[in-house]
Amino acid sequence: MEQRFLVGSSHLSPEAQAKKHRLETDPTARTDHMAYLPDMERIDSDVMDKVIGQMKSYDPAAYTAADVKAALEHDTCSIEDFKALLSPAAQPFLEEMAARARLETSKHFGNTVYLFTPLYIANYCENYCVYCGFNCYNDISRMKLTMEQIEKEMQVIAASGMEEILILTGESRGKSNVEYIGEACKLARKYFRMVGLEVYPVNTEEYRYLHECGTDYVTVFQETYDADRYEQLHLMGHKRVWPYRFEAQERALMAGMRGVAFSALLGLSDFRKDALATALHAYYLQRKYPHAELSLSCPRLRPIINNEKIDPQDVHETQLCQILCAYRIFLPYVGITVSSRESARFRDGIVKIAATKVSAGVSTGIGDHESKYTGKETGAEQGDEQFEIADGRSLDRMYEDIAGEGLQPVLNDYLYV
Amino acid sequence: MNNDTWTLGGREFRSRFILGSGKYSLKLIEAAVRDAGAEIITLSVRRANTRDQENILDYIPQGVTLLPNTSGARSAEEAVRIARLARELGCGDFVKIEIMRDSKYLLPDNAETIRATEILAKEGFVVMPYMYPDLYAARDLANAGAAAIMPLAAPIGSNKGLATRDFIQILIDESDLPIIVDAGIGRPSQACEAMEMGAAAIMANTALATAGDLPLMAAAFRQAIEAGRKAYLSGLGRVLTRGASASDPLTGFLRD
Numbered sequence: 001m002e003q004r005f006l007v008g009s010s011h012l013s014p015e016a017q018a019k020k021h022r023l024e025t026d027p028t029a030r031t032d033h034m035a036y037l038p039d040m041e042r043i044d045s046d047v048m049d050k051v052i053g054q055m056k057s058y059d060p061a062a063y064t065a066a067d068v069k070a071a072l073e074h075d076t077c078s079i080e081d082f083k084a085l086l087s088p089a090a091q092p093f094l095e096e097m098a099a100r101a102r103l104e105t106s107k108h109f110g111n112t113v114y115l116f117t118p119l120y121i122a123n124y125c126e127n128y129c130v131y132c133g134f135n136c137y138n139d140i141s142r143m144k145l146t147m148e149q150i151e152k153e154m155q156v157i158a159a160s161g162m163e164e165i166l167i168l169t170g171e172s173r174g175k176s177n178v179e180y181i182g183e184a185c186k187l188a189r190k191y192f193r194m195v196g197l198e199v200y201p202v203n204t205e206e207y208r209y210l211h212e213c214g215t216d217y218v219t220v221f222q223e224t225y226d227a228d229r230y231e232q233l234h235l236m237g238h239k240r241v242w243p244y245r246f247e248a249q250e251r252a253l254m255a256g257m258r259g260v261a262f263s264a265l266l267g268l269s270d271f272r273k274d275a276l277a278t279a280l281h282a283y284y285l286q287r288k289y290p291h292a293e294l295s296l297s298c299p300r301l302r303p304i305i306n307n308e309k310i311d312p313q314d315v316h317e318t319q320l321c322q323i324l325c326a327y328r329i330f331l332p333y334v335g336i337t338v339s340s341r342e343s344a345r346f347r348d349g350i351v352k353i354a355a356t357k358v359s360a361g362v363s364t365g366i367g368d369h370e371s372k373y374t375g376k377e378t379g380a381e382q383g384d385e386q387f388e389i390a391d392g393r394s395l396d397r398m399y400e401d402i403a404g405e406g407l408q409p410v411l412n413d414y415l416y417v
Numbered sequence: 418m419n420n421d422t423w424t425l426g427g428r429e430f431r432s433r434f435i436l437g438s439g440k441y442s443l444k445l446i447e448a449a450v451r452d453a454g455a456e457i458i459t460l461s462v463r464r465a466n467t468r469d470q471e472n473i474l475d476y477i478p479q480g481v482t483l484l485p486n487t488s489g490a491r492s493a494e495e496a497v498r499i500a501r502l503a504r505e506l507g508c509g510d511f512v513k514i515e516i517m518r519d520s521k522y523l524l525p526d527n528a529e530t531i532r533a534t535e536i537l538a539k540e541g542f543v544v545m546p547y548m549y550p551d552l553y554a555a556r557d558l559a560n561a562g563a564a565a566i567m568p569l570a571a572p573i574g575s576n577k578g579l580a581t582r583d584f585i586q587i588l589i590d591e592s593d594l595p596i597i598v599d600a601g602i603g604r605p606s607q608a609c610e611a612m613e614m615g616a617a618a619i620m621a622n623t624a625l626a627t628a629g630d631l632p633l634m635a636a637a638f639r640q641a642i643e644a645g646r647k648a649y650l651s652g653l654g655r656v657l658t659r660g661a662s663a664s665d666p667l668t669g670f671l672r673d
Binding site for chain 1: 463
C-alpha cells in the first residue's frame with residue numbers, strides 16, 4: 001500500500017486503528033474482492049470477459065507511429081485503431097487526433113455543450129477506498145440531508161437556472177438506503193428536467209424502482225478495471241466487490257434506464273489500460289443494448305481533506321487530452337463529461353474538441369449550496385467535501401464562457417417518457 | 418414555375434427546404450428562414466422542454482410552420498406521448514415521427530414508426546414519418562395515414578449524401594405522397610440531385626449548422642434546391658436517369 005494515499009487515524013479508537021492498519025498491510029485480512037455478497041444479484045453476461053480479455057492482451061508499447069497514422073486514416077476506428085490511439089506512440093499526433101475528434105464531435109453533437117450540476121445529499125460511507133475523501137476512516141464532518149434540506153438545496157440550484165441534476169451519495173446502504181435515494185429523485189423531478197444518479201450499485205429491481213422515481217441515467221465509476229489493483233485500494237465494504245460493480249450499468253439498462261455512464265479514476269492504475277477498458281465497457285454494452293445512451297467521464301485523482309498529496313500521477317493534461325480524443329474517435333456517438341476536477345482552462349479547451357457535457361456551480365460538499373450560491377452565511381450544518389474541485393465557475397459564468405467560445409450551451413435536451 | 422407549390426396537411430408551401438432540428442441555434446434559424454427560405458422548421462420537443470433563456474419556441478418567426486419531432490422516442494408509445502405533449506405545448510398538429518432504438522447510428526425503426534403513424538393520424542395529426550427507405554414500409558405508412566414520407570439519405574449527421582439513392586427513387590416513383598429526403602444531405606449538390614430525382618422537399622440541419630458561413634450556405638441550399646426542382650420539372654432529371662432520347666427514332670425502320 002502506497003503511503004501517499006493514507007489519511008491519519010489518530011481520531012480513531014485503538015481497535016479501529018488496529019483494524020485499519022491490518023487492512024492496509026495484511027492482504028489476508030481482506031475479503032475476496034471477486035466474490036459476490038449474498039444480497040448481490042448475479043446476471044448472465046459476457047461483457048466483463050470481453051472487456052478484461054481485451055485489456056489484458058493490450059500492450060501499449062507495441063504500437064508504432066505507423067499504426068497511429070493508419071488509425072487516423074480509417075473511416076471507422078476499430079478496436080485495434082483505438083488501442084494505437086491510446087498508446088504512447090500517438091502522443092506526437094495529438095494535434096491530428098484533436099482535429100479528427102473535433103470533426104466527429106461536430107458531426108454528432110454540432111457545437112452544443114450540455115450543462116449539469118451534482119448534488120451530494122449524504123457523505124456517509126461504509127467503504128474504505130483509500131484515495132477517497134468520504135472513506136469511512138477519514139475524519140470529516142458527516143451529514144445526510146433530510147428531505148426538507150434536499151428540497152431547499154434543489155430550490156437554490158433550480159433558481160440558478162440549472163435543469164439537469166446528478167444526485168450523489170456516499171456509498172452507505174445503512175445511512176442512505178434505496179428508498180431515501182428514491183424520495184430524493186421524486187423531489188428532483190419537481191425541480192429539474194433531467195435527473196441522474198451516482199450512488200452505490202444496486203440490483204436490477206432497485207434500479208427499476210429508482211427509474212420509476214424519476215431518474216433515467218445511472219453513473220457508476222469502476223475506479224480501475226485492473227481487479228488486482230482494485231483489491232489493493234478498496235480495502236473494505238460492499239464496494240470492494242469488483243464484479244458486482246462492473247455489472248451495475250448492465251443491471252441499470254435491464255431495469256429500463258435510458259442511459260448509463262462509465263469511468264475509471266485515472267491515476268489509480270495503468271491509465272492506458274483503464275481508458276481502453278472504460279471505452280470497451282461502453283462499446284460492448286452498446287452492442288448488446290443498442291438503444292442505450294452512453295457517456296464517458298474522465299476523472300483524475302484529486303487532493304482530499306486530510307491528504308493534500310493525492311494527485312493524478314502520470315496522467316497529465318496532455319495524456320488526459322489524448323484519452324479524450326481517442327474516446328471521441330472510437331465512440332463518436334457517446335457523451336463525454338468533464339467535471340470540475342479539471343481547470344477552467346482545460347475545460348474551455350476540451351469542449352471545443354471532444355467533451356459534450358460539463359458541470360457548473362459545483363459543490364462536492366453536503367448542504368452548502370445556499371451559502372456557496374448566495375455568499376450568505378446560513379449557519380446551517382454542512383458536510384465535508386469528497387474532493388477539491390478545480391473549476392468553481394457558476395452556471396451563469398459557465399454559460400457565458402461557453403457561448404463566448406462560439407459554442408452553444410444547452411440546459412436540457414431530454415424528456416422523461 | 419411561379420405556381421410551383423406543394424401541400425401538406427392543408428397548408429400550401431413554396432419553399433422546398435425544411436430545417437432539421439439536430440443542432441439548433443438562433444443564428445441557424447435566422448439563416449434558414451432568411452437565406453434558405455425555409456417555411457417549415459423542425460423542433461425537437463425534448464429540446465423545447467426547457468426554461469432556458471434561449472427557448473427555441475421564442476425564435477420561430479411568424480408564418481413559419483412548426484414541425485415538432487419525437488426524437489428521444491424508442492417505441493411507438495413514447496412517440497405518441499411526445500406528439501401529444503407537443504400539441505399541448507401549442508406546437509400545432511404537424512408532427513415528424515422519429516423512433517430510434519439505436520444510439521450509434523440513430524437509424525429509424527420502421528415497424529414502430531408505422532404503428533405510431535396509425536395512432537397519431539387517427540388523432541388528427543399531420544404525420545410525417547422519418548423512415549428507412551423501404552417500399553413496403555412506405556406503403557404501410559401511406560395506408561396508416563401519413564401525410565408525407567421522409568426517407569433517410571444517409572445516417573443522421575453523416576453528411577454522406579444520397580447513400581440510399583436508388584431506394585429513394587423507388588419511393589418517389591411508387592408513392593403518391595410527397596417524398597421529403599431527410600438526413601445525410603451534406604452539400605447543396607446532393608440536395609440538388611435529390612430534387613432532380615423528384616423529391617418534394619429536402620430536410621437538412623448539420624450541413625448548415627456546421628458550415629463556416631451560415632447565411633452563405635443557406636443561400637447555396639436554396640439555389641441548389643431550386644435548380645434541382647427546375648431540372649425535374651423540365652424533364653431533364655428523367656432524361657439523365659432513364660437514358661437520353663435518340664435524335665433519330667430507333668423504330669424508324671418499321672414500315673407498316
